[in-house]
Amino acid sequence: MLKTLSIENFRCFKRFELNPLGRINLLVGANNSGKSSILEAIYLLLNPNPLNGLYEVCIGRNEYSIEEDSRKLDQRPTRQLHIAHLLYNHDLSLGTSLKIATSLTDGTQPQLTLTVLNQDNLQESFDLDGFEPLSETLKLEINSLAYLAKPLDLRLSAQGMLSLEDLRRFPRQVTRDQVTRDQELHQQSKAIQVQLMRTLGLSIGETTDLFDKISLTPEEDLVTKTLQTIEPRLQRIASEGSTRRYPSDSFVRGGLKVRLEGQDQPIPIGSMGEGMWRMLGLALAIVNAKDGVLLVDEIDTGLHFTAMGEMWRMICQTAQDLNVQVFATTHSRDCWQSLAEVVQEGGLEAEQVFVHRIHPDREASVPFDGEELAIATEQDLEVR
Template sequence: MFTTITLQNFRGFPSFKLENLGRINLLVGENNSGKTSILEAVEVLCSRGTVESLGKVMNRRGEYLEWEEDDLKQWERVFDIRHLFYGHEIEPNRFFSISGTTEDSRETLSGLVQFKNGSREPKTPGGYQGNPTDDLSALLMDDGNQLEFQLEWHRGKESEQRKMRLLFSAGLPVNPIRYGTRRLRDLETPKSRIQFVNSSSLTTEKMIDLFEQLVLNPEEKLVQEALQIVEPRIERIASVRSRINRNSDSRGGFVVRLSDSDRRIPIGSMGDGIWRILGIALATICAEGGVLLIDEIDTGLHFTALSKMWEMIWKTAIRLNVQVFATTHNSDCWMSLATIANQESSAKHGIRIHRIERGKNTSVVFTDREIVVAAERGFEVR
């Protein structure tokens, strides 16, 4: 498990450290304080900075550009990597870094923008003046100047490096192989298992894929028990694949059987809470040995279900060795977590609330005991 996460020049953080991490870490704070950015940083770090992981992060936020290739008369989509950097700006030699420490190791990912080997340095000694985007675009119009985006990941003796040529205005191609991505010092070692659940939950296709990993395994029963938090009558659940159900806008793909009915009930007809709990349960179980990230964890759930949700996540995380990072704005959500923090076993594994405050370079940490006291006395931790 990570004990600290450190960010530098990433998203809205010039410098930030998340310390005293536990098994469950609930991030609270005002809007636009950077809670989701921290989840993304952990996701990219645990994925070793793959192009796929960066693409997922930027695609969720709509951070891409579309442009027409003159020769092919086709529209090309590129990810706008400026938004990964503090200040939404890049120039040669600008970088960001994300690192995490455990009890026995340190893991680091760095992103660097630099001139490609053989291309020229900028002619202006002072760098770029005026609008950085316009200056950078003008510079790249000269064929002698090409920028690369370099990602380097390190953990102990393991390391990976990727270099990707940037297109106009700091565009990272959706299909980077076509534009000469180079992958160096890549060790074929198992990657950390990581699951990200955003505020709108998982897509139907993703949930079916996760569910099929659990069918006929002992963990399948955990999914049923999780659904019973919202609807106690659910006795069984099954996936039903079809072309229609693979539509990301559909809440199909699953049917359940209730204790008082012989009919198969489409899960989409049973409300938002069932769908949300299903996604969280599947993601928790399939993150075995890795990290679970949940944005706005309480979305779609009534406050009466939150304590049981935390209990499900807590027990599963301990059993399957999962570290959890989640965000919320809801007071019912953190106060429900206090019921778990009051258990004797919580001190051993660690439950933490981290309040993220804009302009601060560390979080305000509440430990297990402090969470319980705050809930009992009505103190506000958000």
């Protein structure tokens, strides 16, 4: 598990520290205070493929544009990632460096750094056929939780844009002679499984993939029991199979069907309402994060306040049983108070739960442990 988290020059944070951390960590604070950015920082740091993490974080924020590649005018325009938006003050000046670091309970201290360098600092290993030197390069460096055996140098355009085509092509070229070594490093590092669930929830592709991984396992039973807290008549969940086609990145509710007591025909999951879909996503995400980390943005989205207690009971119990560390954000008073009530019931030891209040103008969070949360609830105090 993560014990601490430090961030430098990432999004709205010039410098920031999250400490101490427990098994359940709920981030609260005003809009635009950086709560979602903290989740993204953890995702970038722990993602076993840093290039995938870079892509998903930028695409998730719509930080890209469709541009023509000046080197390939005869081809269709491609997505260009706006790397500047990852950096504090959107500063892509040469020498600017972004750093995300943590200390783990096993004693290791992985870190990730992105540094803007000029083309003279390019590694020779990046000589790809058909590439012309550009004005700058983004160096992606991973330490401890390395996916690659050595740092990567990713070329940017003069405007600080990273071509998605380059992002896809580059790792295959660089790792061609390093595959065995990279696999060894990845195994030695004991890379942490990480699941990210954004405010919109899981896409259809993510939902069906995660369900397929647990189908006919004890984890499927856990997901079913979780949904029964919303709809007691639910008996079983199943995939809709190949007869239904959706875009894999669609966020409409679909891909699965349920059987209800007293109903002859299965019902599409989309007919069950937003609360059912949200609870399904949470249950699938946490059971697939076994021995790892679950990141959830606005965890209470789509849930009535009366369902939040059951949601936290499921999260706390499953996090203990499957050794998952949870980081979530919320704006809701009902959400943190429901968590405090679950701690009071004995759902999790007080020292394993922290609510962190985030201030954009402070270099560290204001933490409240489980006991302090209970006091705040009893005295009707505000921790957000």
